[in-house]
Amino acid sequence: MQKQRLKQEIGLNLSPQQIQFMNLLQIPLMSLEKRIEDELESNPALEETTQDKEKNEDTESSWESTRNHNQSTEEKYSTVPRERELSLQEFLLQQLPMQSLDDDESVLAQFIIGCLDDNGFLSRSMLAISDDLLFKLNLNISETELILILKIVQKLDPIGVGARDLKECLLLQLENKTQTESIILAQSVLRNQYTAFANKNYEKLLKEFDVDKNQIRQVYKEVEQLNPKPGSSFTNTQEVNAYITADFLLEADNDELNVVLNNSRSKSLRSSQYYKKMLENLEQEKGDKEAIQFLKEKIEGAEWFANALIQREQTLLKTMNCIVSIQEEFFKTGDEKLLQPMKLMDISEKIDLDISTISRVTNSKYIETPYGTFLLKEFFSDAYSKDDGTVISNKVIKSHLQDLLENENKKKPYSDEELSEKIDELGFHIARRTVAKYRDQLGVAVARLRREL
Known part of the structure; x- marks a missing residue:
């Protein structure tokens, strides 16, 4: 049986105009321009x-x-219109006619190019692409045939596109360079000890390849000159570059x-x-x-x-x-x-x-x-009280941490525990996990990945 009862509530109801004003407050300048244009069009x-x-x-x-x-101020802050740049896919498609492909091979190459992501990587498996070709184009193509076409796509500029992972991307670029001793060694290191290379396990690399520190140092130097994202310099067809x-x-x-x-x-x-x-x-x-x-x-x-x-x-x-x-x-x-x-x-x-x-x-x-x-949000931070009662922003601690990281011995970088002790010496008593959090926010890797020969 339903019962009737009285209930008192206190609430705040916003009018449509109040909601619109709050939305106006929230949007940045570029969005405001569009909002004004929309209003001019809708309200005569x-x-x-x-x-x-x-x-x-x-x-x-x-x-x-x-x-x-x-x-002079208008000239200083005016935006200069730019011509539309080619996307990565468009740039690659322009090069296909120079590869002496027949019609069927050209269709497959175009399909593979369409599967590349914004960085130029082929993130889909050959089996998935083969299934798509059968479903969409009614083409029964084996994985072996697709790999042969992929090899052709990988020869296009920029070198490194069509790679299925970072390791393959780097190897494609090294293979295209003049084959010096350091380049040949770099290829061997990446093929056989990629994990040790990525983790900077210098001791293992020195032992496995029976080389000295200078040779390993040269390997890292050669790889650092490569482009890990060969397609990133092109305009994305789906997204427009955001300018602040x-x-x-x-x-x-x-x-x-x-x-x-x-x-x-x-x-x-x-x-x-x-x-x-x-x-x-x-x-x-x-x-x-x-x-x-x-x-x-x-x-x-x-x-x-x-x-x-x-x-x-x-x-x-x-x-x-x-x-x-x-x-x-x-x-x-x-x-x-x-x-x-x-x-x-x-x-x-x-x-x-x-x-x-x-x-x-x-x-x-x-x-x-x-x-x-x-960004205005960057000026907001939590307070930290020092031993003498002085209240400072935690961004000050991050700034000191940044200085420590920049000036550390690269051959023996500080661990998070050592950074915590160094910060403590400066008068800021923070835990190791807090140091790790601040280090991550600064975009700095852990000690073993910062180590150099």
């Missing part, structure tokens, strides 16, 4: 206007630029730091005066109600969108200025050791905005500084 009451026009007309609902771009466009620009004038938004648009937005007059005329003449309602919705939507962009700019600048004030020493010098511990909550409390808003503002956004372009 939203229009672009030049800055000169705005000086003489009502600008209450316009999106005013917070930065006046002069010609900074959302903020940091300008230093003597000791003053000035943050400006990177507004690439030379025009601002506002609700259309033409549609406003049309609505006014319809209301006076008591025209079609549906037309009046349509115009009202579009004009209100245009005014909201233009004002939302103004509010977005103000929120972004307010947040970024707060970050710069906390990390002022870093932005003046570019020295990571001067970074202060900072969390989203710290910014939230200082500028009186919700922590979720700060998270959206800093999401996927970059700032261009005299010392490089940085």
Whole structure:
């Protein structure tokens, strides 16, 4: 039997406009440009206007630029269009006519080229390709026949494409070089002791090949000059290269730091005066109600969108200025050791905005500084308290760890335990597993893989 009961709940319901504004806050500059273009296409009451026009007309609902771009600044930050480059597959297909293949062999070669990944590797097995040929093209081709065609594909530029693994890729490139003693030895090492080579087991290599350290050192030197990803320099047909466009620009004038938004648009937005007059005329003449309602919705939507962009700019600048004030020493010098511990909550409390808003503002956004372009999330880090009570960012510890790794004896690199002891001597008491975590975050391999002869 069902029973009725009362239940009290406290909740927060967001209006569609609030949700839209939060989405505007979150998207970076390049996505914002597309969002504005989409809005201009969908809402006829939203229009672009030049800055000169705005000086003489009502600008209450316009999106005013917070930065006046002069010609030199526009040239500095403008994006130069680039011609479309060939993909790896297109480049390889252009070379096939020079290989003297008959029609059937050409079809198989094209099919194999289509199976290559972005790095130029053939990650599929011959059996799987043979099955696909039978299913898609009704061709019954044996694995032996496919390997013969694969050998032809492997002769194409760039050398190394068509390899089924890294070992084969390196061997293909070595076979194409002038066969000196070191090249011949390198091929023998890779064929017979690839695992020992990859793990830098120098002792085993010296014993197996009865050579001296200089010869093994030369083998590593030859292999390091090879390209482990021969197809990576070509444009991906599926993905477009992502270029970072900074959302903020940091300008230093003597000791003053000035943050400006990177507004690439030379025009601002506002609700259309033409549609406003049309609505006014319809209301006076008591025209079609549906037309009046349509115009009202579009004009209100245009005014909201233009004002939302103004509010977005103000929120972004307010947040970024707060970050710069906390990390002022870093932005003046570019020295990571001067970074202060900072969390989203710290910014939230200082500028009186919700922590979720700060998270959206800093999401996927970059700032261009005299010392490089940085992701905003990089400035947030946990705090570490030293013995004397000084509170520092854990990025400072990572910076010291980086220095230790760069200056270590490459013939006898520090283990994680030794790094922990060295860091402890600097006054930072952290466990070995924490050192290992920081080392991984710095992209540095374990000691045995850093060792050199």
